[in-house]
Amino acid sequence: MPIPNIPPGFKVADIKTELGSTNNSLKALGGLANPPLADTFLMSDFANYTHYYSGFYRNDGVNDYAQIAGGASTNAIGSGALTISFWVRNNGSAHQNHQIVNIAPGFSSNDRLMIDYNTTNNQLRFNHRQGSSNNIRAYYMNNNSSKTGLSGNWTSTNRGTTNSNNWNMLTYVYDGKQSGLNGLTVWWNNQQLDYQVNSTSGSRSNLSMTNIRFGENIHTSGSAGNATMDFDEFKIYSRLLSSTEINSLYQAGSTNPASAAAAGVTSNLISQIRFDGGVVSDAEGHFTGTAGAYNGGQFIAY
Amino acid sequence: MKYYLITIEEFNANHIDCLHSPAYSLDGSKCIIEVEDGEVVENFIESFESGKAVNAYRYAETEASNWIPTDEI
DSSP states (O other): OOOOOOOTTOOTTHHHHHHTGGGTEEGGGTEEEESOOOSSOOGGGGGGOEEEOOEEEEEESSSOEEEEEOBOSSSEESSSEEEEEEEEEEOOOSSOOEEEEEEESOSSSSOEEEEEEETTTTEEEEEEEETTEEEEEEEETGGGHHHHOOSSSOBTTBOOSOOTTSOEEEEEEEETTSSTTTTEEEEETTEEOOOOEEEEOSOOOOEEOOEEEESSOTTOSSOTTBOEEEEEEEEEESSOOOHHHHHHHHHHTSSOGGGGGGGOOOTTEEEEEOOGGGOEEBTTSSBOOEEOEETTOEEEEO | OEEEEEEHHHHHHHOTTOSSOOEEOTTSSEEEEEEOTTOOOOSOSEEESSHHHHHHHHTSTTTHHHHSOSSOO
């Protein structure tokens, strides 16, 4: 992008103001400073900074995915308290399945936490899968139309109630201390959904949250469930968020998901993946790797 | 990016080293590959300009049973 003309009388000392050092934003260049600008900013510091952008991740629905391999094993899916919240924009015009997020201890087994959309039954699903056991809770979109605004299958032409740029915030609050999936609530934007199917089989114990994949099954690529979606502002909390906090996150992102951080809901935030600057990295450090997109997935600036 | 539907024989003969992993049909007889703009692909069954076009094809009633497993988990 071209740098704007420097106005007459502009002083070197004005650069700090022009770059917006008070909010750590390289506004004049249309992006953010990484790392944030120091209070005392020197011209010589420019060499230490890279310019990156606020953006989101786009999955094509054919073979793309984004992931981080490697994460702390201490936070587990199972016996504890977790809240997983993120924004998606459904770009699939066909009636199709969407593998939205998988979190798992490995890349080759069925063991995983799986969040997906199933078009056959028009369901949002949460599955704590272990061995051959599935603990699934499913939410019919048509039975939740008063909450979702959907009147049929979830597609790019029928996105239901969204923010002003067609994004949905999905939140899964999971109290693992309760038996089965009794401790699960699912939220469409700021509306709690009613579940219609609760299928539990076999035991359910802790799964280590070591790896995460967006847009595809964690053990495959190019599946029929490859998501045709945009992703942004993925967060995991090691506690149960309240309805007030979920509403705050949604309202803060009512125009742009990237603004959801302004809600200030940060207590026990253990993972935050923002897809800024063309990388998949965790600002809170639970997932330790840094990666990009695979098979042609795109990072797009707002 | 552009997408091509090709047979598995064509894939094994000319695209085994393709940059992006393909999406396979359930019986493994065909696959869809994604290539960079300008890359030449010959002997294709069908080409698609976008991922949306791919999915309009494979999720259509006539093709869905060739791409979507019965057990969708």
